[in-house]
Amino acid sequence: MMWMGVDEAGRGSVLGPMAVGAYMLVESRLPELVATGVTDSKALTQRRREALIPALEALGEPRVRLVPAQAIDRGNLNEITLDVVADLVREARPDRVWVDAPCNPRGIPTWIRRLYARLPYRPQLVVEPKADARYPLVGAASVCAKVARDAAVRALGPVGSGYPSDPTTRAVLTRLLQEGRPLPPWVRSRWGTLAILAGQAVLAPRAG
DSSP states (O other): OEEEEEEEEOTTOSBSOEEEEEEEEEGGGHHHHHHTTOOOGGGSOHHHHHHHHHHHHHHSEEEEEEEOHHHHHHSOHHHHHHHHHHHHHHHHOOSEEEEEOSSOGGGHHHHHHHHHHTOSSOOEEEEETTHHHHOHHHHHHHHHHHHHHHHHHHTTOSOTTSSTTOHHHHHHHHHHHHHTSOBOTTBOTTSHHHHHHHTSSSOOOBOO
Protein backbone atom coordinates (compact mmCIF):
# COMPACT_ATOMS: atom_id res chain seq x y z
CA MET A 1 0.00 0.00 0.00
CA MET A 2 1.08 3.57 -0.68
CA TRP A 3 0.83 5.99 2.23
CA MET A 4 1.08 9.78 2.33
CA GLY A 5 1.70 12.39 5.00
CA VAL A 6 0.76 16.05 4.48
CA ASP A 7 1.75 19.22 6.32
CA GLU A 8 2.35 22.89 5.60
CA ALA A 9 4.88 25.54 6.54
CA GLY A 10 4.45 29.30 6.47
CA ARG A 11 0.69 29.46 6.84
CA GLY A 12 0.94 32.27 9.39
CA SER A 13 3.83 34.10 7.77
CA VAL A 14 3.44 37.73 6.71
CA LEU A 15 5.86 37.43 3.81
CA GLY A 16 7.00 34.74 1.44
CA PRO A 17 5.11 31.66 0.24
CA MET A 18 3.24 28.99 2.11
CA ALA A 19 4.65 25.54 1.40
CA VAL A 20 2.44 22.47 1.43
CA GLY A 21 4.47 19.30 1.68
CA ALA A 22 3.46 15.71 0.98
CA TYR A 23 5.55 12.63 1.56
CA MET A 24 4.78 9.36 -0.22
CA LEU A 25 6.06 6.05 1.11
CA VAL A 26 5.42 2.37 0.50
CA GLU A 27 3.93 0.97 3.71
CA SER A 28 6.65 -1.66 4.11
CA ARG A 29 9.35 1.01 4.35
CA LEU A 30 7.84 2.79 7.35
CA PRO A 31 10.36 1.23 9.82
CA GLU A 32 13.20 2.72 7.74
CA LEU A 33 11.54 6.12 7.88
CA VAL A 34 11.15 5.86 11.64
CA ALA A 35 14.86 5.02 11.91
CA THR A 36 15.80 8.38 10.35
CA GLY A 37 14.43 10.18 13.43
CA VAL A 38 12.18 12.41 11.34
CA THR A 39 9.59 14.37 13.30
CA ASP A 40 7.88 17.75 13.46
CA SER A 41 10.20 20.17 11.65
CA LYS A 42 9.83 22.72 14.47
CA ALA A 43 11.56 20.26 16.81
CA LEU A 44 14.61 20.03 14.53
CA THR A 45 17.40 22.46 13.78
CA GLN A 46 17.80 23.84 10.28
CA ARG A 47 20.94 21.75 9.81
CA ARG A 48 19.15 18.57 10.88
CA ARG A 49 16.16 19.26 8.62
CA GLU A 50 18.37 19.79 5.61
CA ALA A 51 20.46 16.72 6.42
CA LEU A 52 17.30 14.58 6.43
CA ILE A 53 16.28 15.48 2.87
CA PRO A 54 18.64 13.03 1.05
CA ALA A 55 17.45 10.16 3.25
CA LEU A 56 13.81 11.08 2.70
CA GLU A 57 14.35 11.26 -1.05
CA ALA A 58 16.02 7.84 -1.02
CA LEU A 59 13.19 6.21 0.93
CA GLY A 60 10.11 7.79 -0.59
CA GLU A 61 8.83 10.66 -2.68
CA PRO A 62 8.66 14.20 -1.32
CA ARG A 63 6.33 16.65 -3.06
CA VAL A 64 6.11 20.36 -2.21
CA ARG A 65 3.83 23.06 -3.57
CA LEU A 66 4.71 26.71 -2.95
CA VAL A 67 1.76 29.10 -2.79
CA PRO A 68 3.04 32.66 -3.41
CA ALA A 69 2.02 35.64 -1.31
CA GLN A 70 0.08 37.15 -4.20
CA ALA A 71 -2.12 34.06 -4.50
CA ILE A 72 -2.76 34.13 -0.75
CA ASP A 73 -3.71 37.81 -0.96
CA ARG A 74 -6.18 37.12 -3.76
CA GLY A 75 -7.86 34.12 -2.17
CA ASN A 76 -9.01 32.47 1.03
CA LEU A 77 -6.20 30.68 2.84
CA ASN A 78 -8.41 27.83 4.04
CA GLU A 79 -9.75 27.22 0.53
CA ILE A 80 -6.26 27.45 -0.95
CA THR A 81 -4.95 24.89 1.53
CA LEU A 82 -7.81 22.50 0.78
CA ASP A 83 -7.27 22.86 -2.96
CA VAL A 84 -3.52 22.20 -2.74
CA VAL A 85 -3.94 19.18 -0.45
CA ALA A 86 -6.62 17.82 -2.79
CA ASP A 87 -4.32 18.29 -5.79
CA LEU A 88 -1.48 16.44 -4.08
CA VAL A 89 -3.71 13.52 -3.08
CA ARG A 90 -5.49 13.37 -6.43
CA GLU A 91 -2.21 13.24 -8.36
CA ALA A 92 -0.54 10.60 -6.20
CA ARG A 93 -3.65 8.54 -5.28
CA PRO A 94 -2.29 7.08 -2.01
CA ASP A 95 -4.30 4.44 -0.17
CA ARG A 96 -4.01 6.21 3.19
CA VAL A 97 -3.36 9.85 4.04
CA TRP A 98 -2.40 11.51 7.30
CA VAL A 99 -2.75 15.30 7.52
CA ASP A 100 -1.65 17.77 10.19
CA ALA A 101 -4.95 19.56 10.83
CA PRO A 102 -4.91 23.06 9.29
CA CYS A 103 -7.99 24.04 11.29
CA ASN A 104 -9.50 24.07 14.77
CA PRO A 105 -10.09 20.49 16.02
CA ARG A 106 -13.84 21.14 16.03
CA GLY A 107 -13.68 21.91 12.34
CA ILE A 108 -11.91 18.68 11.35
CA PRO A 109 -15.04 16.69 10.36
CA THR A 110 -16.13 19.52 8.06
CA TRP A 111 -12.61 19.84 6.64
CA ILE A 112 -12.54 16.12 5.87
CA ARG A 113 -15.92 16.26 4.12
CA ARG A 114 -14.78 19.19 2.02
CA LEU A 115 -11.55 17.44 1.08
CA TYR A 116 -13.40 14.28 0.02
CA ALA A 117 -15.70 16.45 -2.11
CA ARG A 118 -12.61 17.53 -4.08
CA LEU A 119 -11.35 13.98 -4.69
CA PRO A 120 -12.40 11.39 -7.29
CA TYR A 121 -11.92 8.55 -4.77
CA ARG A 122 -11.98 8.05 -0.98
CA PRO A 123 -8.60 7.16 0.54
CA GLN A 124 -8.45 6.37 4.24
CA LEU A 125 -7.93 9.75 5.86
CA VAL A 126 -6.63 10.78 9.29
CA VAL A 127 -6.60 14.50 10.16
CA GLU A 128 -5.29 15.40 13.61
CA PRO A 129 -3.65 18.33 15.43
CA LYS A 130 0.09 17.87 15.98
CA ALA A 131 0.13 14.98 13.52
CA ASP A 132 3.62 16.07 12.47
CA ALA A 133 4.94 15.04 15.89
CA ARG A 134 2.79 11.90 16.11
CA TYR A 135 3.23 10.31 12.67
CA PRO A 136 6.63 10.03 10.93
CA LEU A 137 5.00 10.39 7.49
CA VAL A 138 3.58 13.76 8.46
CA GLY A 139 6.85 14.70 10.12
CA ALA A 140 8.60 13.97 6.81
CA ALA A 141 6.10 16.17 4.97
CA SER A 142 6.68 18.87 7.58
CA VAL A 143 10.44 18.75 7.06
CA CYS A 144 10.12 18.88 3.26
CA ALA A 145 7.74 21.84 3.43
CA LYS A 146 9.87 23.73 5.95
CA VAL A 147 13.12 23.25 4.03
CA ALA A 148 11.50 24.40 0.78
CA ARG A 149 9.88 27.44 2.36
CA ASP A 150 13.04 28.46 4.22
CA ALA A 151 14.98 28.34 0.95
CA ALA A 152 12.35 30.52 -0.73
CA VAL A 153 12.48 33.08 2.08
CA ARG A 154 16.29 33.16 2.09
CA ALA A 155 16.17 33.94 -1.63
CA LEU A 156 14.33 37.19 -0.78
CA GLY A 157 17.38 38.53 1.06
CA PRO A 158 17.87 39.46 4.73
CA VAL A 159 14.18 39.55 5.66
CA GLY A 160 14.22 37.26 8.71
CA SER A 161 11.92 34.28 9.05
CA GLY A 162 8.92 36.04 7.52
CA TYR A 163 6.77 35.64 10.63
CA PRO A 164 5.10 38.63 12.35
CA SER A 165 6.92 37.95 15.64
CA ASP A 166 10.36 38.17 14.04
CA PRO A 167 12.00 41.58 14.78
CA THR A 168 13.97 41.45 11.53
CA THR A 169 10.83 40.80 9.50
CA ARG A 170 8.97 43.59 11.31
CA ALA A 171 11.84 46.00 10.65
CA VAL A 172 11.81 45.12 6.95
CA LEU A 173 8.06 45.68 6.73
CA THR A 174 8.29 48.98 8.61
CA ARG A 175 10.96 50.20 6.21
CA LEU A 176 8.89 49.19 3.18
CA LEU A 177 5.84 51.02 4.53
CA GLN A 178 7.86 54.13 5.35
CA GLU A 179 9.20 54.24 1.80
CA GLY A 180 5.63 54.69 0.58
CA ARG A 181 6.19 52.64 -2.55
CA PRO A 182 4.10 49.68 -3.72
CA LEU A 183 4.80 46.63 -1.62
CA PRO A 184 6.90 43.84 -3.14
CA PRO A 185 4.91 40.85 -4.42
CA TRP A 186 6.32 38.63 -1.66
CA VAL A 187 4.54 40.59 1.10
CA ARG A 188 1.08 39.39 2.15
CA SER A 189 -0.51 42.81 2.10
CA ARG A 190 -3.84 41.70 3.65
CA TRP A 191 -2.21 40.55 6.89
CA GLY A 192 -3.15 42.65 9.93
CA THR A 193 0.52 42.99 10.88
CA LEU A 194 1.00 45.55 8.13
CA ALA A 195 -1.99 47.59 9.23
CA ILE A 196 -0.62 47.69 12.75
CA LEU A 197 2.84 48.70 11.59
CA ALA A 198 1.47 51.36 9.28
CA GLY A 199 -0.86 52.69 11.95
CA GLN A 200 -3.80 52.48 9.57
CA ALA A 201 -6.07 49.88 8.01
CA VAL A 202 -5.50 50.92 4.38
CA LEU A 203 -2.27 49.49 3.08
CA ALA A 204 -0.01 50.60 0.28
CA PRO A 205 -0.91 49.22 -3.19
CA ARG A 206 0.96 46.18 -4.41
CA ALA A 207 3.46 46.31 -7.25
CA GLY A 208 2.31 44.73 -10.50
